[in-house]
Amino acid sequence: MSKIRIVHYINQFFAQIGGEEMAHVPPEYRDGAVGPGLALGSAFGDKADIVGTVICGDSYFNENMEDAKKKLIGFIRKAKPDLFIAGPAFNAGRYGVACGAICEAVREELKIPVLTGMYEENPGADMFRQKVYIIATRNSAVGMRDAVKKMSALALKLANQEPIGASSEEGYIPQGIRVNLFEEDRGSKRAVDMLMKKLKGKPFTTEYPMPIFDRVDPQPAVKDITKAKIALVTSGGIVPLGNPDHIESSSATKYGRYDLDGVNYLSKDAYATAHGGYDPSYANADADRVLAVDVMREFEKDGKIGSLYRYFFSTVGNGTAVKNAKAFAEEFSKELIEENVQAVILTST
Amino acid sequence: MVKEIERAGIPVVHVCTVTPISQTVGANRIVPAVAIPHPLGNPALPLEEEKAVRRKIMNTALTALATEIDGQTVFEVE
Numbered sequence: 250m251s252k253i254r255i256v257h258y259i260n261q262f263f264a265q266i267g268g269e270e271m272a273h274v275p276p277e278y279r280d281g282a283v284g285p286g287l288a289l290g291s292a293f294g295d296k297a298d299i300v301g302t303v304i305c306g307d308s309y310f311n312e313n314m315e316d317a318k319k320k321l322i323g324f325i326r327k328a329k330p331d332l333f334i335a336g337p338a339f340n341a342g343r344y345g346v347a348c349g350a351i352c353e354a355v356r357e358e359l360k361i362p363v364l365t366g367m368y369e370e371n372p373g374a375d376m377f378r379q380k381v382y383i384i385a386t387r388n389s390a391v392g393m394r395d396a397v398k399k400m401s402a403l404a405l406k407l408a409n410q411e412p413i414g415a416s417s418e419e420g421y422i423p424q425g426i427r428v429n430l431f432e433e434d435r436g437s438k439r440a441v442d443m444l445m446k447k448l449k450g451k452p453f454t455t456e457y458p459m460p461i462f463d464r465v466d467p468q469p470a471v472k473d474i475t476k477a478k479i480a481l482v483t484s485g486g487i488v489p490l491g492n493p494d495h496i497e498s499s500s501a502t503k504y505g506r507y508d509l510d511g512v513n514y515l516s517k518d519a520y521a522t523a524h525g526g527y528d529p530s531y532a533n534a535d536a537d538r539v540l541a542v543d544v545m546r547e548f549e550k551d552g553k554i555g556s557l558y559r560y561f562f563s564t565v566g567n568g569t570a571v572k573n574a575k576a577f578a579e580e581f582s583k584e585l586i587e588e589n590v591q592a593v594i595l596t597s598t
Numbered sequence: 599m600v601k602e603i604e605r606a607g608i609p610v611v612h613v614c615t616v617t618p619i620s621q622t623v624g625a626n627r628i629v630p631a632v633a634i635p636h637p638l639g640n641p642a643l644p645l646e647e648e649k650a651v652r653r654k655i656m657n658t659a660l661t662a663l664a665t666e667i668d669g670q671t672v673f674e675v676e
Contacts, residue, residue, distance in 0.1 A: 272634075308634045311616045343634070346619060372619040465601045467626035467667050468609035474664045484599065485637070531636040537652065538639030544649070544656045553660065564599075578602030585608055592663045593603050594656070596637050597614035 253297035253408040256328045257286040258335035258351050260344045264304040269528040274306035278324035292401035301328040307343035318354045332408040337366030337396040340388040340568040345373025352381040362407035366396045370571055374422055383422045477591040480558035484566030485539040485598040486524030496565050498525025504564035504577040514543035526567030527598050558590050600625040611662040627662040628672045
């Protein structure tokens with residue numbers, strides 16, 4: 250049997266083009282395997298070949314999604330792959346979205362099996378888990394070896410059109426599709442075993458996980474915005490110069506609360522970003538591009554809003570655990586309620 | 599954070615560039631921004647024009663806050 254032809258998608262970082270300063274690079278094609286593709290290639294041995302690699306900057310992809318998909322599909326089509334693999338993206342948000350989106354597009358257009366990998370909290374996971382196979386990985390490239398092992402195994406099965414097992418066996422993020430299988434023990438025994446484990450406080454695995462729908466109903470509109478006290482919040486990492494609270498550039502464990510009394514705009518001599526997940530040069534030159542204090546002051550003066558709340562809240566939304574982000578907002582929202590803040594404008598990068 | 603603020607009882611508008619992420623995560627009022635590294639500005643423009651862009655987006659954010667909605671809504675910047 251001839252070798253399976255694979256085309257692989259990676260971002261500018263894994264292609265070693267550069268970090269955030271190069272996230273704007275448009276799609277390109279290279280022959281053969283690049284970066285993590287080399288590891289995937291050796292895991293395939295003589296069964297499959299990575300014949301080509303498509304590369305795109307994370308910001309380029311997310312800001313020009315239709316155009317990026319079109320160009321990438323053009324490159325991929327020419328390479329005549331039997332299978333398409335993207336990533337793994339770990340916990341890189343824009344990369345994860347790109348991996349999911351390009352996989353979906355390739356399957357639609359080229360009718361070939363597709364596969365990607367990422368961390369379960371990656372926003373791309375929720376967006377694409379029901380549409381494509383996503384191997385669950387760790388949250389950083391430390392998990393590359395394990396990801397490559399699981400991805401190469403599932404890739405071969407997909408390419409050879411072998412039956413795909415349940416998510417727990419193959420290591421992909423559950424798609425909400427049930428796979429029939431015969432258990433050795435009957436249901437009553439399994440239920441009692443599970444109950445016994447639970448009573449003893451031991452770990453057990455449910456056979457029917459409840460879906461989690463975390464949705465919040467919209468609050469009613471602000472009645473009179475011209476009288477409202479409005480607060481600014483950002484996940485774009487805007488902080489006073491020097492980052493006094495030492496908010497981490499990724500995987501933040503804290504947020505800051507900063508006084509805007511007497512501040513009419515965010516000068517580059519006083520504010521910068523602590524965010525390590527986007528090119529900081531624009532925000533450092535003028536942080537109003539992320540946290541619009543200048544325009545809010547204008548609105549205040551012109552009577553378009555009641556007032557700007559005296560403090561703003563900021564953290565770095567870069568691979569930050571959902572649990573942490575939730576806790577930050579729970580905490581500062583108490584202050585906002587106590588201080589009668591009627592609305593919040595939250596900007597993300 | 600958007601959801602927790604809303605859950606606490608405060609209407610909130612999420613201004614961001616990749617609106618599909620915001621929708622997946624569950625923001626209700628969403629306003630699209632310019633670009634990932636400069637959501638509320640465009641460094642290619644002269645300062646005054648850039649400020650006009652920012653003003654427009656923030657105006658749309660105010661409109662979003664003042665608008666009753668039934669579910670997730672993206673408010674396009676005019």
